[in-house]
Amino acid sequence: MGSASEDRAAVGRRDRDEEGRARNARPRDGLGRPLPYGEHGVDRQPEGVVRRPEETVAEAQALLDAGKPFHAHEVFEDAWKAGPEEERALWRGLAQLAVGLTHAARGNVTGGARLLRRGAGAIEEWTGVRPRTRSYGMDLAGVVVWARELAAEVEREASAVDAGARAPRLSGRAVGG
Incomplete structure (x- = not known):
C-alpha cells in the first residue's frame, strides 16, 4: 500500500495497473x-x-473461516483464471459463492441470494458427474446445499449475516459454526 500522500493523490483519478486496467488502491475492510x-x-x-488446487481450497477455507469471503473470492478467481x-x-462457481457470502454479510439481500444460487447452480454440475479426484476433496454436494439454504435464509431474514459464522466447510461438513 502506498503512503498517505500517494493515497491522497489518487483521489480524483482512476488507479491503473501496468496494462492500463482499472485498479482501486484504496484500503478495504474485511468484506472488501x-x-x-x-x-x-x-x-x-x-x-x-x-496455486495447486489443494492449496487454493485450503487458503480459501482459511479466509472464509476468518470472515473474509471477499478475499477468498480472489483466491478462487486466481484458480478460475489460471x-x-x-x-x-x-472455480468460477466457488468464486460466485464467496461473493454471494460477501454481499449477504454486507446486508445486500438480493445480490447475496442471487450469487449464492448462481454459484450453487454452477457447482451442482460438478456433483456426482465429475471424478472425485477433480473435486479436490471438497464436499461439493454439501456446499450446494449450504448455498441454497443460506440464500433462502438471507431472503427470509432480510438482514446481514456473520460471514465467519456462516462460512461453508468446503471439505466434510458443509455449513460453518
Whole structure:
C-alpha cells in the first residue's frame, strides 16, 4: 500500500495497473468495502497467484473461516483464471459463492441470494458427474446445499449475516459454526 500522500493523490483519478486496467488502491475492510484513503485496511490477497488446487481450497477455507469471503473470492478467481479450461466453471462457481457470502454479510439481500444460487447452480454440475479426484476433496454436494439454504435464509431474514459464522466447510461438513 502506498503512503498517505500517494493515497491522497489518487483521489480524483482512476488507479491503473501496468496494462492500463482499472485498479482501486484504496484500503478495504474485511468484506472488501473501500475505506477512505489513509485509513488502515485489511491486507489484500495478491492477484494472479498460481496455486495447486489443494492449496487454493485450503487458503480459501482459511479466509472464509476468518470472515473474509471477499478475499477468498480472489483466491478462487486466481484458480478460475489460471486453471485448466475444463475446471474453470468449478472455480468460477466457488468464486460466485464467496461473493454471494460477501454481499449477504454486507446486508445486500438480493445480490447475496442471487450469487449464492448462481454459484450453487454452477457447482451442482460438478456433483456426482465429475471424478472425485477433480473435486479436490471438497464436499461439493454439501456446499450446494449450504448455498441454497443460506440464500433462502438471507431472503427470509432480510438482514446481514456473520460471514465467519456462516462460512461453508468446503471439505466434510458443509455449513460453518
